[in-house]
Amino acid sequence: MDTQKIIESLSPNEVKILPYLNEEVKQISVKSNLDITSVLRALEFLEKKNIVKIFHEKKKIIELGVNGIHYKKNGLPERKLLNFLREKRVVLFEEAVKQSGLSDDEFKAALGVLKRKQMIELKNGRIFLSVNNELVSKKFPEENFLDFVPVDYESLSKEQKEIFSALQSRKGIVQIKDEKETTVEVSPFGKEIANSKIKTSNLIEQITPEMLKKDSLWKGKKFRRYDVTSKVPEIHGGKRHFVNQATDYARKIWTEMGFKEMSGNLVVSSFWNFDALFSAQDHPVREMQDTFFIDAESELPDKKIVKAVKEAHEGGVAGSKGWGYEWSENEAKKTVLRTHTTCLSAQTLARIKKDEMPAKFFAVGKVFRNETVDWKHGFEFNQTEGIVVDKNANFRHLLGYLKEFAKKMGYGKVRFRPGYFPFTEPSVEGDVWDEGRKEWVEMIAAGIFRPEVTTPLLGGPVPVLAWGPGFDRMLMKKYGIVDIRELYKNNITQLRKMKYWVKD
Amino acid sequence: MTNVTFSKKIFEKDIGKIDEKMQERIAMFGTTVEEMGNEEITIDVSPNRPDLLSYHGFRRSFLAFLGKKTGLMKYKLNPPEKNYQVLADSSVKNVRPFTVCAIVKDLKLDDEKIKEIIDVQEKLHATLGRKRKKVAIGIYPLEKIKLPITFKALEPDKIKFIPLESEKEMSGLEILQKHPAGKEYAHLLAGKEKFPVFSDADGKILSMPPIINSQTTGKVTEKTKDVFVECSGFDVNSLKKTLNILVTTLADMNGKVFQMELKSGYITRKEITPSLEPEEMKISIENTNRTLGLNLNEKQLKEFLEKAGYEYNKGSVKIPAWRTDVLHEVDLIEDVAIAYGYENFIPEIPEISTIGAEDYGEVLKRKISEILSGLGMLEVSSYHLTTKDEQFSKMDIQEKNFIRLDGSKTEYNILRENLSHYLLKIFSENVDSEYPQKIFEIGKVFGKKNKIEEKENFAAAISSGNFTEIKQIAENLGKMLDIEISIKESDKNIPFLIEGRAAKLIAGEKEIGIIGEVHPKILKNWKLKMPVALFEIDFSCLAEMIAKRNL
Incomplete structure (x- = not known):
């Protein structure tokens, strides 16, 4: 596409951000007085026109899952089981199943974790607490971990990564979310466009009722070209549950x-x-x-x-x-x-x-x-x-x-x-x-x-x-x-x- | 449903390879395979068949179902020998009035069988025994006991023995206070002045039912050959059935079953237990065919009844003495259906003419939902249960007349009396979703005056939203439903709405709801950052008005 056509297809928002393309996305937003979403959309349009190149740096952010949110507030199942065992020290397995207030799956998970940590032993259908109360009160590394989530995966130490993968193997405690960070680079062509004198005022943007009353307002004029393939914001209707x-x-x-x-x-x-x-x-x-x-x-x-x-x-x-x-x-x-x-x-x-x-x-x-x-x-x-x-x-x-x-x-x-x-x-x-x-x-x-x-x-x-x-x-x-x-x-x-x- | 686990090795040796076909057979017998391990198989036994709770009990019935050993299984009962007696003292009358007993000899026990015996006891306690309340079971090594046996009730401090899994002697009271089994079942002896015990001819205590056996005289080991079996409780029929299930299981382990003579200090009649005399019941081919939609002849009926472990002769069925679930001919008919094979029934829809209809309230709900969807509103669906904090504290409503649900396992322990607080809760959980948010719900709410009142409400809320916007929605809805809804200033304060921006909704002459802007302190309570306007209407009342008009 030639430069003129490109200029004709620039939307008002694209024109608005054109002078600030060397800035960070946030700054573009401030200076052009557009919200971030509009800026990102305008940037996307500009990229399609080869005016800028957008770089997305992917980040893996660890966040809490459905159960994680609950556990962070109310304690992990192993903590609940431990608290339950703390008073009695020795409990019939069946009794613990019934009275610990955990679901079957949670109970199994909690039992597994505490066994691995060598905090309990199972003998003759009973659960024995095998550590002293001081150790019982100590926070688990898993609990500490949940406290500083959300966190960037790459910033974790080796030990923390291990804790993370252990937690990840359990249902809905933690999950990884991919987040993008966007940076912009202006292409040589973009610089040319930015420097060229842009006259968009004679292009028709929206058709207005006034225009339809007066032919001279539109006859012989050009309409701004739309990128018809570009994405539009989602809308939502009301509906039955x-x-x-x-x-x-x-x-x-x-x-x-x-x-x-x-x-x-x-x-x-x-x-x-x-x-x-x-x-x-x-x-x-x-x-x-x-x-x-x-x-x-x-x-x-x-x-x-x-x-x-x-x-x-x-x-x-x-x-x-x-x-x-x-x-x-x-x-x-x-x-x-x-x-x-x-x-x-x-x-x-x-x-x-x-x-x-x-x-x-x-x-x-x-x-x-x-x-x-x-x-x-x-x-x-x-x-x-x-x-x-x-x-x-x-x-x-x-x-x-x-x-x-x-x-x-x-x-x-x-x-x-x-x-x-x-x-x-x-x-x-x-x-x-x-x-x-x-x-x-x-x-x-x-x-x-x-x-x-x-x-x-x-x-x-x-x-x-x-x-x-x-x-x-x-x-x-x-x-x-x-x-x-x-x-x-x-x-x-x-x-x-x-x-x-x-x-x- | 009770899960029962068997050894795969023994199952395959006795019955056959557990392949897909066998699993299918197990399911069609009515006991689905719940889990398949490397060494164990777990099946699901429904509560009407406690006789399937032991491996041997299951094997007996399942083999018949497979057509291998059909008909009524017969067991030899040996009459009581000298001193095979149990005397029930009149002191047990008000504590735990009944017992039935047996002796089984020549058992060759191994780990697997001991596990089975313990397991079936536990499962019978949980099911037929209603957690030991109705039936408690004790099995004792006979070599440690001197017959005859006495069943009596003693003052708790006069009871002294070493309970199972313990090292020192305890009194009756100490057992309830300190022993794990004692603590778990203490409620069953609560308020009793005397506790029941079984003791032998030397006065040694064998057990304190329904709590625990003695470590010295009440523990079955690999060395045990002969056992004394007792069931105690409140319902003689259940006791007898339980005993029958136990002794036939032990007989299937090649034990010899001996009866015992029961004498009672307060019932004059002597009794000999157990009795495996089958009960008889009539079955008619016509009823069977009519119920099942089949066309069986008598030979087939006999064949299927025998596959179900019964004996059939000229319209009469002999029912095994260990079956607890045969109350009526239909129970026999179901067993015929199982033996016939559920997979062999050809489903059919009969040609009868009936006219379908939806409940009018449901039709109206869908209409309202359509109208509000057209206005861009989302329907939500929340729990009927709620918390006091959410219904009262957060809404600044005074706690009163709420309907509590006893013993709820979650923090939701009252029934909701309005939908408004749930709509605010939903907003508070969705502060990250795009605004404006417009939601509505139609559902049951509950009130308590003299009795519990149940009606349906309908509520809508918008955020951010103001009085004008919510009033527009209410009025549009009224117009669409052709009901004139007018608004009248509220004479009394509605605690969660802003004074001067809260009103009553009136239809006809009736007050049908409230409308207004939510007070900022309530928004704060819910940690909301956007204003909310809402209305809540008595849907039942509205529906009634519309139904009347349509007549």
């Missing part, structure tokens, strides 16, 4: 298949969450360990239903032996955050009338478990649920509905195997084939409601097909998310960039 896009999609599948949506409260009685589903009152799932209890007494439904459920538990109904214990109404009145959407199915069965059958219902919603939070655990989940109430329903139909749902979610290959749930018999678990990782992934939980469930609620043993696959795992796979916390992170930059749920 990606999890809700996915649950909306699940809704679409179910309604297409003729299912009606059930909705209801997140705070429910143990009666609906457990008793109506034939969960024995001394079942471990009904302990605070697993379930969120709320200190409030719930109301029980119609006496007839309560009596029938009591019978199902105690002596059994419809030919069942029951659990053979004394069922307590007070236990059923305990209030919980629902642990599954199956409580909605139970409530629906209690409402449905004979002339409304066959009927099909679904739900998509939040359920809760009392869990710690790490990359694969959390206390809130999404579950999707379906029931088919039909006197002719059978096990093969159950598999048929599940297969169709999986197919519509994008999983063509499904395998069914025996499973166990207290409220279904037969029960089935379903795996879908993950083509990427070449393995079966567990995703479906289903079965036919036990007569001990259906008889009290429906008044007779009508077969009810039921399923409640966890939904998070499915949608995490779809979005390529591995850390469950990402579903609740509300990182605005990430939400803006998140792809739409597009599925045919």
Whole structure:
């Protein structure tokens, strides 16, 4: 391109920075009164025109990962384990697993580190603290390291690099970010342009309404040439949260298949969450360990239903032996955050009338478990649920509905195997084939409601097909998310960039 | 789910090579392979099958499933010999009322088997035993014990023995205070004046259930040939099942099982345990075929029931005495399905006509989301659980009427009563993202008056943003939904909004929400550097109004 054409294509910002090209990028910004991003963009345009050459020096900056941020604030798992051991000195392995407040993965990592540091010994299923309290209180080199992150990788000593690579091998503690430092060199051609007298005032920049009113303002004039290939700044639209896009999609599948949506409260009685589903009152799932209890007494439904459920538990109904214990109404009145959407199915069965059958219902919603939070655990989940109430329903139909749902979610290959749930018999678990990782992934939980469930609620043993696959795992796979916390992170930059749920 | 680990070498010797096919078989039996090591294989056993928690128990059922040793497995029970007696003293009645016992002889124990015995005890304690509360198990070397045995309750300071893994003698109380097992299970004896013990004819204490055995008389080693087995607890049926699982496992290790005679100081009837007499239950071919969607004949039904370890004869099924999970015919039918093979069922969608429908609230949520997306707003999704600090302190709201979640494992231990504080929290976590930031959320919030109230709210916030901008959004939304939303000055102070720039949102005659600019001290609390304007609306109320209008 000749000099004239180049000059014609200079944008106002390029012209603005032209006099200061020998300065540092920051200085260019100050003197031209443009922000850094605009300066960098203008420089890029100038480089394309061979006016400058831009050099990017890459730097590896070490920064904290997701877990790193957490650990820096709350201590590394090994520190937590050490603090836990400090008082007791000798602890049963199982006890430490349970009481240290660490997730399984964290516990394994912490144990490994402390063993390597020769601070503990494992003997006869016990963990022995083998160093004195003074050593226990001493900061680990890893902890010191986390304190001065972020840091340039190249500035690290040999020892620090070793600490870094040890930390890097653990999940999400530290990560390397590539940063660029930009310097500018003006080319001989650039010097020529800079020295030439630039007259850009007669080039048209933007078309204005005034121009369109008066032809003389544009007729016979030249437009400034744009570099049409150059990048433009990103823009972001508003949108539905990606999890809700996915649950909306699940809704679409179910309604297409003729299912009606059930909705209801997140705070429910143990009666609906457990008793109506034939969960024995001394079942471990009904302990605070697993379930969120709320200190409030719930109301029980119609006496007839309560009596029938009591019978199902105690002596059994419809030919069942029951659990053979004394069922307590007070236990059923305990209030919980629902642990599954199956409580909605139970409530629906209690409402449905004979002339409304066959009927099909679904739900998509939040359920809760009392869990710690790490990359694969959390206390809130999404579950999707379906029931088919039909006197002719059978096990093969159950598999048929599940297969169709999986197919519509994008999983063509499904395998069914025996499973166990207290409220279904037969029960089935379903795996879908993950083509990427070449393995079966567990995703479906289903079965036919036990007569001990259906008889009290429906008044007779009508077969009810039921399923409640966890939904998070499915949608995490779809979005390529591995850390469950990402579903609740509300990182605005990430939400803006998140792809739409597009599925045919 | 309980993980159970077996030796790969023994498995392969007894059952067959663990290749892909075998792993598939294990999964189709209902116990997926959880982990494959070089020497061990770990499978997942579901809580309805405690009889699979030992290797020998698993082998017995799995071989039948493979078609190798089908039908009901029979075991020889030898009647009690002289002094094979356990006397339950009336003192245990209010402490730990029941026990069932057995003697197993001629065991040839090695490391692997001892490990299995300890392991199955532990797993049974955890599952069927409900962490030893319902059932506690003790196994003792018979050569160290003089029969008959007494089960009684004593004052804690009168109990003195050396507990396992200890060197010195301790009293009952000391065990609870100092011994690791004592500390872990102390709550099971809390409030009892007397603690239960098993002692032998010489008065030596064998154990203090459900806590610990004696180091001298309660430790099984390689030298042990004969053992005394006891289960104690509160539910006789569970105790019997547990004992059956244990003695059949020991019998599979080639032990000879002897019954014992139980005498009770407070129940007159004598009892002989264990009993392996199978229970009987009816099964109908019609019910089986109707439930499974199959067309089996009686011969096939018999074949599949035998593969599941049952005996079938003319519509009647004999159920092994170690099975705990057969309550109803459907339980038999499931076992038929497993024996038939889940992989052999052909899935089918029946032709029944039903009409699908979404919940109206969900439809409306999606509409609102569309309207706000059009205005460039991002939907966010936060936890229903929150912290007192975030809901109250940071928002300058007085702590009251919150709904606590007992024993939460995280700092999130109350239910949220509004969405506004979460929107501010989200802004505070995104100070590095490009501004302006415009977000909204629709979700459940909870309140407590006489009882717990649950409704759905809808909140939107912009940063940086001012009253005019947020009011524009609220009004646009109202217009799009064809609901007239008016704004009325708030007569009372809304703590986190600026006085004079906070207002009530009114629809119809109803007050449906609040709107305003967030006070700088609240922005400071959240370490925000940009102004925020927000509104929060009662979505349930709005949805009701729209639904009524649409009628």
